[in-house]
Amino acid sequence: FPGLADVSIAQDIPVEGEITVPVGSQSPDEDYSTLDEPVKDTIMRDLKAVGKKFVHVMYPRKSSALLRDWDLWGPLVLCVSLALMLQGGSADSKDDGGPQFAEVFVIIWFGAVVITLNSKLLGGTISFFQSLCVLGYCVLPLTVAMLVCRLVLLAGAGTVSFIIRLIVVGAMFGWSTLASTAFLADSQPPNRKALVVYPIFLFYFVISWMILTFTPQ
């Protein structure tokens, strides 16, 4: 082959690799097939993914982990626990009580869908489920606030406890809104950012209102 005579590799580029192809446990198929692994591994992997996203929400940084590997387990768990904790606070007549379980569920999921549709209609580049994932995960601070409120209400229901609850819920509401805005605002055209952020603000405000007005029987 006369053309190959002057083909040479530069001396400073390291040439390395494995010539032998090992047989057995290192074939590429094994890495992607999770059918044979123990059930504990499967569950722990998903739980770790959910836990990592919780950490991302509590300390929001410019990371794309929440957006890239979206899942809806976290939002489901948060929504169910929040709706459960909002029960047991009804007053004498059923009509004037707090929100029922189904109402909380519908508000959170329907609200998240409407906000996602709104941001997509305004020209956002984020996908539908990514946005649902972010909005659902950012309910975490408010769920923590609900837990704190219930504990405070165990101690008493006077003015002092109300002020504590107000401060906690207000802080968590700000945290939720800022966290979700940090993840979602970048995918919007710059002259419409406020139009997308306002519905998110309204959404978390309504959830905070439900948490703050929870009164035990």
Added chain:
Amino acid sequence: IACLVMYLFAEFDDAANLLAANPDATTISIDEPVEIPKNQHSRLQEPGREEDDELLGTDDSDKTELLAGQKKSAPFWTFEYYQTFFDVDTYQVLDRIKGSVFPVPGKNFVRLYIRSNPDLYGPFWICATLVFTIAVSGNLSNFFIHLGKPTYHYVPEFRKVSIAATTIYAYAWLVPLALWGFLMWRNSKVMNIVSYSFLEIVCVYGYSLFIYIPTAILWIIPQQVVRWVLVVFSLCLSGSVLVMTFWPAVRDDNRRIAVATVASILLLHALLAVGCLAYFFDAPELDIPAPIIPAHNGTTVITKSH
């Protein structure tokens, strides 16, 4: 149309003058159809030409019909079709809200702000905000009114949110539908100069509800006089926007029908405000309690009445 032709001739005159002055200058010929949207854009920047727009309703509505047809060309089952209804920027939404709260006398809200670009963002989110504002304010106001009483147990009254949502969304979408149908029917009988599309009417109604948001927040103040003054004030502001929008659309009609239409628009608007005030906000207690003499000494009272 005459004005448009004159404007175009004026531009050609200028160009001809320039060319006569400098025959060697190279000129670029611009295609005729481009002139029309350019004309529309230049009208956007010259508010002084609004009077011409008002007078030449035929011309403007013809052009808006043309542009509307050009814009919404995607079939209605695609996502892009609905994206054309959200083609607004932040400053445009803020401008429209400002236009609904401070009505400029003589200027039409639709012609001035909507400009053949009706959006659904404003009506939808203003209605959503209004629903939650009324529910939250009503709850807070009742809480403060009944605060000192020993028998009062606070309830969040969450049922009222769904009632508020049904009422306000029904008002903001069904009333424009009825009004649009009525105007279309009258249009087939009497040739009106100004006609609005369904989305423009929804837009006007949605933005005119914005004034009720700060009004609902101020309704927390437990004074009946303050509340009714607020009702009248907000009704005047948003009612005037509605009247100035719809009067040009019906004034060519039979005088009685025109007046009846505008009066019913205002009546429904007032009914919404008064109904919300009555249902969601309890009446504050009177400051002077009626003197109650406890009749613990029954015999004394009876002998006195004799």
